[in-house]
Amino acid sequence: MSTRVLPPRLTLLYRGPLASCDYDCPYCPFAKRRDDPGTLRADRAALERFTDWVADPAAHPDTRVSVLFTPWGEGLVRSWYRTAIRRLSRLPHVDRVAIQTNLSGRVEWLADCDLTTAALWTTYHPGQVSHERFAAKARRLVDLGVRFSVGVVGEPEHLAAARRMRAELPEDVYLWVNAAEGRTYGDAEAAAWQDLDPHFHYSRTPHTSLGLPCRTGDSVLSVDGDGNVRRCHFVDAPMGNLYDGSFADRLGRRPCPRSSCDCHIGYVHLETLDLYDVFRGGVVERVPAAVRTPLPLTPVNAETGRNGQRGRE
Numbered sequence: 001m002s003t004r005v006l007p008p009r010l011t012l013l014y015r016g017p018l019a020s021c022d023y024d025c026p027y028c029p030f031a032k033r034r035d036d037p038g039t040l041r042a043d044r045a046a047l048e049r050f051t052d053w054v055a056d057p058a059a060h061p062d063t064r065v066s067v068l069f070t071p072w073g074e075g076l077v078r079s080w081y082r083t084a085i086r087r088l089s090r091l092p093h094v095d096r097v098a099i100q101t102n103l104s105g106r107v108e109w110l111a112d113c114d115l116t117t118a119a120l121w122t123t124y125h126p127g128q129v130s131h132e133r134f135a136a137k138a139r140r141l142v143d144l145g146v147r148f149s150v151g152v153v154g155e156p157e158h159l160a161a162a163r164r165m166r167a168e169l170p171e172d173v174y175l176w177v178n179a180a181e182g183r184t185y186g187d188a189e190a191a192a193w194q195d196l197d198p199h200f201h202y203s204r205t206p207h208t209s210l211g212l213p214c215r216t217g218d219s220v221l222s223v224d225g226d227g228n229v230r231r232c233h234f235v236d237a238p239m240g241n242l243y244d245g246s247f248a249d250r251l252g253r254r255p256c257p258r259s260s261c262d263c264h265i266g267y268v269h270l271e272t273l274d275l276y277d278v279f280r281g282g283v284v285e286r287v288p289a290a291v292r293t294p295l296p297l298t299p300v301n302a303e304t305g306r307n308g309q310r311g312r313e
Helices: 037-055 079-089 108-112 131-144 156-168 187-196
Strands: 009-015 064-069 094-101 118-123 147-153 175-178 220-224 228-230 238-241
Touching: 009 037, 037 079, 064 079, 079 094, 079 108, 079 118, 108 131, 131 147, 131 156, 147 156, 156 175, 156 187, 175 187
Parallel strands: 009 064, 009 220, 064 094, 094 118, 118 147, 147 175
Antiparallel strands: 220 228, 228 238
């Protein structure tokens, strides 16, 4: 067991064995996947073990913890994820607990959470759910006082639906847009998405990250169902295990080993970007500190494929 002192604040991105989803999105490899009963039992046991570790102050003395659940599948249709969020939200040393979700499940259970701590990172998938159904869920979250963001994938066929959803959401509910994987956005197309999400330029093209300082591996860690710790979901090198404390001796700020980073849950932690300022107080659930004026688009460099906006280099 390591005796190294952990940082005063630690953010854990947890992803267990769960990989089943009730949606059939064409851009997702886990669409309509079904986990067998053994996998579901293993996922529940792994999540409960992780929750016990977070709940135990002796496991991380004097460290405040934030948790983002990032399951491959849909977690909130499983009772154990709802139970974990309820429990963690009530702990005095937990700053935030959130989960990425398609919001297909019921939401009334959130009334039993401490809503100063619990939050949702939701994604609207046009074609998988009606506008009316998703909008009704969002309105109910507002009524309950839940802190949440809403997002869409920037596929051309989603633009009209995203505009309609943005028009219906309260102004203080952030609608984010993820660039579709492998898609190159011309300036006119990007401007349409930027009009909906003033921070779309961060997602438009991958960020060069090799050798750059990143909070992952120090105050931000990725944890799998067996408790194996990595600096982030996108770096395979293990740092040790959460439950025996072996990860702690390898904590520290190190440059990113990857050539680029194209996922928000990764690049949000790059120190060269201003995203901790943009999302201050809401990094885990992807809620900006304030609505900001969109940055003007500049032409994409034909050689690099990048635009000239701050934060994209």
